[in-house]
Amino acid sequence: MSAALTPEGTRTVLDGAEIARALTRVAHEIVERTKGGADIVLLGIPTRGVYLAQRIAERIRGIEGLEVPVGSLDITLYRDDLRRTPARALLPTTIPAGGIDDKIVVLVDDVLFSGRTIRAALDAMNDVGRPRAVQLAVLVDRGHRELPIRPDYVGKNIPTSKAEKVHVHVAEHDSQDAVVISGDSGIGEQP
Amino acid sequence: MNRHLLSAADLDRDNALLVLDTATQLAALTDRAVKKLPTLRGRTVVNLFFEDSTRTRISFEAAAKRLSADVINFAAKGSSVSKGESLKDTALTLEAMGADAVVIRHSASGAAHRLAHSGWIGGSVINAGDGTHEHPTQALLDAYTMRHHLAGGTGDLSGRRVTIVGDVLHSRVARSNVLLLTTLGAEVTLVAPPTLLPVGVEQWPCETTYDLDSVLATTDAIMMLRVNRERMNAQYFPSAREYSRRYGLDVKRMNQLPEHSIVMHPGPMNRGVEIANDVADSARSVIVEQVTNGVNVRMAVLYLLLGGAQLGAGSELDTPDPAAAVLTEATR
Helix, strand or coil: CCEEEEEEEEEEEEEEHHHHHHHHHHHHHHHHCCCCCCCCCEEECCCHHHHHHHHHHHHHHHHHCCCCCEEEECCCCCCCCHHHHHCCCCCCCCCCCCCCCCEEEEEEEEEEEEHHHHHHHHHHCCCCCCCCCEEEEEEEHHHHHHHCCCCCCCCCCCCCCCCEEEEEEEEHHHCCCEEECCCCCCCCCCC | CCCCCHHHHCCCCCCCHHHHHHHHHHHHHCCCCCCCCCCCCCCCCEEECCCCCHHHHHHHHHHHCCCCCCCEECCCCCCHHHHCCCCHHHHHHHCCCCEEEEEECCCCCCCCHHHCCCCCCCEEEEEEEEEECCCHHHHHHHHHHHHHHHCCCCCCCCCCCEEEEECCCCHHHHHHHHHHCCCCCCCEEEEHHHHHCHHHHHHHEEEECCCCCHHHHCCCCCEECCHHHHHHCCCCCCCHHHHHHCCCCCHHHHCCCCCCCCCEEECCCCEEEEHHHHHHCCCCCCCHHHHHHHHHHHHHHHHHCCCCCCCCCCCCCCCCCCCHHHHHHHHH
């Protein structure tokens, strides 16, 4: 049982070791699916997707001895809900020197929910170049898709209610690794 | 951010840094082949220029277009203004056309403020220069340029020494820069002949001196102001030659500046009057770069004012939509 009750109303569903194992498996799957990982570029979606992409790249280096280019892709200017909130601060976009043309781009994000972030990322990528293929890796798939988007690599499927919030903490940004669920667990939903 | 940008004093330190940081991220995006972002699709930006301008108008137009906004350029020459139409009627016309933002340049100080607070229009107002009062986006692009060269492109400008030289009296650029640069922690010194310093300058948050040579050695950035001949209705100095000798930046003076310092000018330059040819074209001059940075800074301002939800003056994020409140009232 990994579900430990931490602060009031929150529970930890993945701890640091489980996140590490999930990322190792995802790295192996990426290498396998892309037949060795040549030609791939990892693009993390800020903030936490970038750290996850860097960790996956480290693991691919460990497996194949291959330097995988890692970049970040901010999607703020491509969001479909911009007009619902005050203007957001922008986050860095850095595209690796080799570009993404004719590469296999693996988008990396922390949580897959409605799919709208990934739609925005596909639009943003369109303005950067034309990859040969685009794949999607996420640490947590929590369901409730609102667009026809599916992940290629999933760290863990976590069924949630829509009222809950899933927070991914990474050591580089939040001082520890953990996936935490907070909020109402909903009626009739498996917690 | 407020709904309007009328004065550099509207920006506190956090908001000023937000504009500069946003511009930094946008600069990275505009390096690539497709210089277009979908962010302001379906929004209309009107450039309302009652006064001649090349770089500011083109800069705002490029910024709005890169964010996919529709741009309407309105120049007073060749419009109904030359038939005597008032600012109010022009504004009402623009409002009827559905302008989401109005970028206004006017020869009267306070014109942008009047437009923003009159209730004539519902959109955002951006001051692109009003008389001898303010030009906040110029100050932002100057601060951006200084931060890039003197502070590694991040954080504020604390401890940097900026010298602004020339026609302070007629300069909206000087006033906006003094306000913004002080907010960002820089120390500003104004250098001008006594006749070209405005009344009350001793209350500005800066130093003043009449002697350019005394401050050169401690200057990180020197900004040469244009001699505003079109605003001068009296004799402010004996001759252009004498002005140039005492307050112009020539190579000899440039060589007294510290190694790392930069030379700026808001343009258009009077070459040979406030700045020598060789200085304007030297490696220390960042004048052309200022123009490039202007587009990024104006994109940042347009994005921050128009990119998010349009909040009415004084309304807050968590205030429920009044229309929705009425609806629930009715269904109850």
